Amino acid sequence: MTQSSTVPLASASSSSAESSPPGRGHGLDIEGITHRFGDVTVLNQIHLQVNPGEFVALLGPSGCGKTTILRLVAGLLTPTVGQIRIDGQRVEHVPTHKRNVGIVFQNYALFPHMNVFDNVAYGLRAQGAKTTNVRSRVQDMLELVQLEVMGDRFPNELSGGQQQRIALARALAVEPRILLLDEPFSALDKNLRLDMQIEVKRLLTEQGITTMFVTHDQEEALSMADRIAVMSNGVVQQFDTPTTVYDRPSTLFVSQFVGTTNLISGTLIQHNRESCVVSLADGEQMQLAIDPDMPINSPVQLAIRPENLRLSTEPSPNALPVRVDICLPLGAATIYEVRTASGIPIKVTQPRGIGVKSLVPGQTVYLTLASAHACSIFHVSDTDPSV
Amino acid sequence: MQAKALLKAGRGWALVFPLTLFLMIFYLAPIVLMVITSLSQAGETEGLSWSQYAEFFGDGFNLKVLWDTVWLGTQTTIVCLLLGYPLALLHSRTRPGNWRSILTFLIVLPLLTSAVVRTFAWIVILGRQGVINSALLSLSIIEEPLRLLSTHHGVIAALSQIQMPLMILPLIASMARLDPNLEAASASLGSPAWRTFWRITFPLTLPGIIAGSMLVFSASVSSFVTPSVIGGGRLMFMPMYIYQQAVSLFNYPFAATISTVLLITVLAVVTLLSSLGSLTRSYTRT
Numbered sequence: 156m157t158q159s160s161t162v163p164l165a166s167a168s169s170s171s172a173e174s175s176p177p178g179r180g181h182g183l184d185i186e187g188i189t190h191r192f193g194d195v196t197v198l199n200q201i202h203l204q205v206n207p208g209e210f211v212a213l214l215g216p217s218g219c220g221k222t223t224i225l226r227l228v229a230g231l232l233t234p235t236v237g238q239i240r241i242d243g244q245r246v247e248h249v250p251t252h253k254r255n256v257g258i259v260f261q262n263y264a265l266f267p268h269m270n271v272f273d274n275v276a277y278g279l280r281a282q283g284a285k286t287t288n289v290r291s292r293v294q295d296m297l298e299l300v301q302l303e304v305m306g307d308r309f310p311n312e313l314s315g316g317q318q319q320r321i322a323l324a325r326a327l328a329v330e331p332r333i334l335l336l337d338e339p340f341s342a343l344d345k346n347l348r349l350d351m352q353i354e355v356k357r358l359l360t361e362q363g364i365t366t367m368f369v370t371h372d373q374e375e376a377l378s379m380a381d382r383i384a385v386m387s388n389g390v391v392q393q394f395d396t397p398t399t400v401y402d403r404p405s406t407l408f409v410s411q412f413v414g415t416t417n418l419i420s421g422t423l424i425q426h427n428r429e430s431c432v433v434s435l436a437d438g439e440q441m442q443l444a445i446d447p448d449m450p451i452n453s454p455v456q457l458a459i460r461p462e463n464l465r466l467s468t469e470p471s472p473n474a475l476p477v478r479v480d481i482c483l484p485l486g487a488a489t490i491y492e493v494r495t496a497s498g499i500p501i502k503v504t505q506p507r508g509i510g511v512k513s514l515v516p517g518q519t520v521y522l523t524l525a526s527a528h529a530c531s532i533f534h535v536s537d538t539d540p541s542v
Numbered sequence: 543m544q545a546k547a548l549l550k551a552g553r554g555w556a557l558v559f560p561l562t563l564f565l566m567i568f569y570l571a572p573i574v575l576m577v578i579t580s581l582s583q584a585g586e587t588e589g590l591s592w593s594q595y596a597e598f599f600g601d602g603f604n605l606k607v608l609w610d611t612v613w614l615g616t617q618t619t620i621v622c623l624l625l626g627y628p629l630a631l632l633h634s635r636t637r638p639g640n641w642r643s644i645l646t647f648l649i650v651l652p653l654l655t656s657a658v659v660r661t662f663a664w665i666v667i668l669g670r671q672g673v674i675n676s677a678l679l680s681l682s683i684i685e686e687p688l689r690l691l692s693t694h695h696g697v698i699a700a701l702s703q704i705q706m707p708l709m710i711l712p713l714i715a716s717m718a719r720l721d722p723n724l725e726a727a728s729a730s731l732g733s734p735a736w737r738t739f740w741r742i743t744f745p746l747t748l749p750g751i752i753a754g755s756m757l758v759f760s761a762s763v764s765s766f767v768t769p770s771v772i773g774g775g776r777l778m779f780m781p782m783y784i785y786q787q788a789v790s791l792f793n794y795p796f797a798a799t800i801s802t803v804l805l806i807t808v809l810a811v812v813t814l815l816s817s818l819g820s821l822t823r824s825y826t827r828t
């Protein structure tokens with residue numbers, strides 16, 4: 156599960172969190188957290204360093220431990236092993252109510268017996284704020300989430316999107332050092348979800364607040380986060396910017412979980428410093444401009460994104476002859492499924508435009524990599540057996 | 543369409559008809575009969591009159607019995623609430639498993655033994671040579687045995703234990719409906735545990751408190767065995783009074799009057815509590 160099998164590819168790497176407004180947010184360090192419920196280890200050696208003002212996504216399948224991380228940061232759980240620091244100070248034993256970490260639950264957890272105003276005012280009143288200050292701060296918060304006329308409503312009189320915005324306003328009212336969002340958009344229908352994603356991203360960027368949000372939706376993580384921590388089975392597989400996670404997945408799990416990828420098994424038959432040759436199952440060979448750090452004859456998996464493959468009607472050196480199986484024109488792009496001579500299926504996405512002739516099923520074409528770096532190679536024994 | 547709906551509703555009514563008939567004959571009719579009896583006059587005079595009620599409310603002794611009974615019910619309810627609430631909370635915070643099952647069993651245990659048996663157990667505990675007195679004597683905390691039996695407080699202690707499940711079970715039900723994230727959200731907004739309790743947990747479990755109180759109050763003011771046995775004939779409460787008038791003195795009209803007064807008192811308290819409950823119902827429906 157280490158990055159040893161990563162193929163180092165030259166690419167402009169954008170460092171994280173440079174876009175966040177300076178001096179507002181607070182830093183969060185999760186250092187070597189392991190958490191067990193009884194005998195079950197649900198988090199194993201988690202390290203995450205979140206910069207002030209950064210917007211970080213925890214991405215992973217259901218049950219991988221994302222919510223547990225949030226509960227640990229909020230102080231609702233105490234880690235079995237490891238440290239949590241906010242602004243460099245350890246907080247594992249600071250009780251939740253003194254930690255000043257805001258959390259928006261998956262089900263929003265609005266107080267059903269209080270109206271919207273009292274919900275948003277709840278934290279301010281706990282701090283003992285004066286009535287007039289409470290009133291103006293709540294008004295500001297409701298304006299921020301554009302629900303200033305809803306103060307008298309009760310939670311059960313609000314739509315899902317409105318409830319979410321109130322939950323956000325309630326958490327933001329007390330100016331938390333860290334904001335945690337647990338699957339904030341999963342309960343919303345698709346149209347509303349996109350609106351809320353844009354809305355929340357705008358709002359939190361404006362506030363410059365350090366945010367950690369949980370999602371199992373890779374598109375959501377890719378589109379919203381400054382950095383993504385991809386998790387599986389209680390382990391962080393990769394913690395990097397969306398483009399890096401997408402273009403250079405560090406493990407087979409990441410390459411499969413984030414985006415669509417073609418996985419092709421083969422054997423490494425030769426490599427030197429610039430390139431290697433992988434023999435596919437039926438003896439066809441692919442030459443790649445990468446140098447995997449593994450011995451000859453290693454069983455490998457190639458992970459290639461459909462948009463990083465090219466189809467051409469003309470043969471060329473290194474091109475793999477394939478037969479077009481299925482052709483799905485989808486507006487801006489066409490998705491092809493092609494098969495190698497031995498029947499390995501491969502998905503290819505090609506841009507579509509006027510004048511670009513589309514290929515027809517049954518046709519023989521030649522498959523090449525769009526770029527010599529457009530492929531990741533993983534040693535099979537390195538892969539997670541659960542993948 | 544409408545006819546169909548009517549037919550459907552009609553079928554629903556047909557299904558409850560046997561129960562309706564049963565309740566009419568064995569529940570409603572006796573109550574009507576009782577009220578009519580309470581309005582009849584002593585002696586064999588014809589016609590209805592309020593004379594029995596005038597007699598009841600004209601005598602200080604009767605009023606004291608009524609007041610003692612209501613006070614007993616109130617105190618028992620309060621004791622059950624104060625002792626039962628933490629236990630219900632403990633039960634709801636215990637993760638499902640062996641411990642929780644044991645706790646559930648202990649909570650419903652009083653329901654599984656007869657009230658008579660439990661009452662006699664309390665005699666063993668409260669008696670002159672009972673558990674409490676011998677413990678206190680042997681520790682030299684007291685010099686002579688305390689009188690615990692035949693006291694108002696002894697009755698409350700025994701009744702509270704016996705009625706406890708009626709309080710705890712509705713409390714547990716209302717706590718099960720409470721989303722634990724609400725308490726977590728309260729804490730994350732800076733509320734210490736006590737504030738979370740009074741602002742979130744308590745108001746949201748109020749329906750359970752009200753339901754439990756109704757049950758314990760009505761069961762306490764109408765309970766017969768425990769107050770009679772623990773009270774040892776020295777204390778008079780409404781049920782005992784009814785029994786005396788009806789069975790020992792054959793004064794059926796007056797017994798019916800006492801019964802009707804008790805019935806109306808219980809209805810009044812239950813109505814009061816349920817109107818409190820309806821204040822909270824709007825937000826606790828799920």
Ligand SMILES: Nc1ncnc2c1ncn2[C@@H]1O[C@H](COP(=O)(O)OP(=O)(O)O)[C@@H](O)[C@H]1O
Binds near residue numbers: 220
């Ligand atoms: N209180 C708990 N007791 C025991 N196991 C738990 C508890 N909370 C969560 N788990 C387990 O921990 C794992 C991770 O849970 P969670 O963090 O909620 O996952 P996610 O949010 O990624 O879906 C799951 O297997 C879950 O069953």
Ligand SMILES: [Mg+2]
Binds near residue numbers: 222
């Ligand atoms: Mg979760």
